[in-house]
Amino acid sequence: MDQRRVAEDLIAFIDASPSPYHCVAEVARxxxxxxxxxxxxxxAWSLEAGARHYVVRGDGSIVAFRMGRRAxxxxxxxLVGAHTDSPNLRLKSRPGLSRSGYxxxxxxxxGxxxxxxWVDRDLSVAGRVFLDGPDGLQCRLVDLKRPLCRIPTVAIHLDRTxxxxxxxxxxxxxxxxxxGLLTESDGDPNEAVRGLLAxxxxFAPDAIAGLDLCLYDTAGGTFAGLDDAFLLSAxxxxxxxxxxxxxxxxEADESDATSVIALFDHEEVGSQSRQGAGSPLLRDLLSRLLAATGDPEGLPRALAKSYVVSADMAHAVHPSRADLHDGNHLPRLNGGPVVKTNANQRYATDAETGALFRRLCREADVPVQEYVHRADLPCGSTIGPITAAGLGVRVVDVGSPMLSMxxxxxxxxxQDPAMMARVLSLFLSGIE
Structure with a gap:
């Protein structure tokens, strides 16, 4: 895969995905x-070898699959798992406030x-709106695109420390x-915000029946650094x-195994929702794939032969704060995929799954890096342990290195996006 082309396509993908709902819509497109x-x-589903389909739940999660040549x-x-959501600021159900004339x-x-x-950035609003009409509720994706609001910092003259x-x-x-600015004639700030959004x-303000909206920085993704070494984006x-x-x-070739990607919402808040990784979504879908091929009791056999890559970004070593890393595990930007390991199962990687992924990287001619969190700092987690416990399946936790997570x-x-995509393509082609 051409590194520049993949990186440019990633920027276009993220720019089109200001919310989890837009991300799922872009994947579906x-x-x-x-x-x-x-x-x-x-x-009811009827599936044949080579069938290619996807399922969306809650507008924020999507699971896509290609049936293998064999059952x-x-x-x-x-299976590759990832998540569509990112930490942000979300509008409350009553979204308007009056503050000192603003x-x-x-x-x-x-999350x-x-x-x-989030301060001093040109922010806009995106997400989904439910509209009430003569034919019932209708979901509409909303992206207001242009800068609408800002969280201003306090001047240093008023905050000397x-x-x-x-x-x-x-x-x-x-x-x-x-x-914006309020006057006495503006009335209820909630209605003012709803009117502006409408x-x-x-759409009509009185048609709004529900809002799931978030703020995002309107600055698009770009390259930076010597030789465009860095990719900057939300x-x-x-x-x-x-x-x-x-x-x-x-990009994957057809194989005997069934290839699946599962992109979940709500990872940043614990995954415990109807469309999160902690829900029955993935197990239910895999069970239905077995049932559609005439083997409704075959899920335990299938899972025993399965392998999951939990893909979530990894911490690159910081140029000014290398002391926050384990000195023996220092991933670098453009150094290739990172295998993440934690003895306390904050990551699901074990000796077997880590070895299998490292072998995949060798097959792809891609360098591989290692990450272990500092022992005296609390470690984050991923959907990897949730998937391993929920399905009883082999899981490796990996990610591309990044800063400013x-x-x-x-x-x-x-360069990292193309390297990860190549490894995952080989994996989904059935190569181990």
Whole structure:
């Protein structure tokens, strides 16, 4: 895979995906173009060898698959898991506030966002809106695209200790983005915000029955650094891995095993939702694939022959804070995929699954790196342990290296996307 082309395509993918719902829609659009067809969970399925389909749940999760030449109970699944959501600020159900003469948005922190990175940015709004009409509820994706609001910092003349003590933000008091100026005739700020959203979104304010909207930085992805070594963008964690999984599936050769990519919502808040990795979504879908091939009791056999790559971005060594890393495990940008291991099962990698992935990297002629969290710092986790426990299947946790994880704007290497996509393509082609 051409490294520049894949990196440019990743930027286009993320720019088209300001919310998890847009990410799923973009994945579905690309799958449609490649000959995949949507299935409904509410309908019966009839599947043949080579069939290519996908299922969407809750608009924020999508599972796509290509049936193998042999039945899943005979050859198992090759599955890549990732997540569509990223830490951000989300509008509350009553989204308007009046603050000192300003019309502000009332927001809630989603996930482990680095709050200070959201100030002084040109923010817009995206997500989904449910409209109530004569034919019932209708879901519409919304992306207002242009800069609409901003969380201004306090001038240093009013906060003299900010450089010494850091920017301290109360998530309830200090994160209301300024949207406009209010006058006494403007009335209820909630209605003012809903009216603005309706006007920009092209629907009637009184039709709005529900909102799932988030803020995002309107600055698009770009290259930076000497020789364009860096890729700068929002939501690299974890839309970069969604993109790699999708590229891997679309580039993979047909194989005996059934290839699956599962891109889940709500990983950043624990995965315990109807469309999260902790839900029955994946197990139910795999069971239905067995049933559709005439072997409804074959799931345990299939899982015993299966292998899952949990793909979530990894921590590259920081140029100024290498002391925060285990000195023997220092992943670098553009150094290739990172295998993540944790003795306390915060990552699902074990000796067998790590060895299998390293062998895949050798087959792909791609370098591989290792990450172990510092023993005296709490370690994050992924959907890997959830998948391993829920399915009883072999799982390896991997990711491309990055800096500024959970910032409103993150930093990765421009060569890493193609390397990860190539390895996942070989994996989904059935190569071990």
């Amino acid at each position: 690309r799958l449609d173009g490649a000959g995949f067809r949507a299935l409904s969970e509410a309908e 899943p109970a005979e050859s198992g699944f090759r 019309l502000c948005l009332d927001v809630e922190v989603y 482990g966002a680095i709050l200070a990175t 900010v450089n010494e003590e850091g920017l301290k933000l109360d998530r309830h008091k200090h994160l209301a983005p300024a949207l 006007d920009l979104g092209g 939501r690299l964690d974890n839309q970069a891995m969604c993109h790699a999984a999708l590229c891997g599936l679309l 959970h910032s409103a704007r993150e930093m990765g290497g421009s």
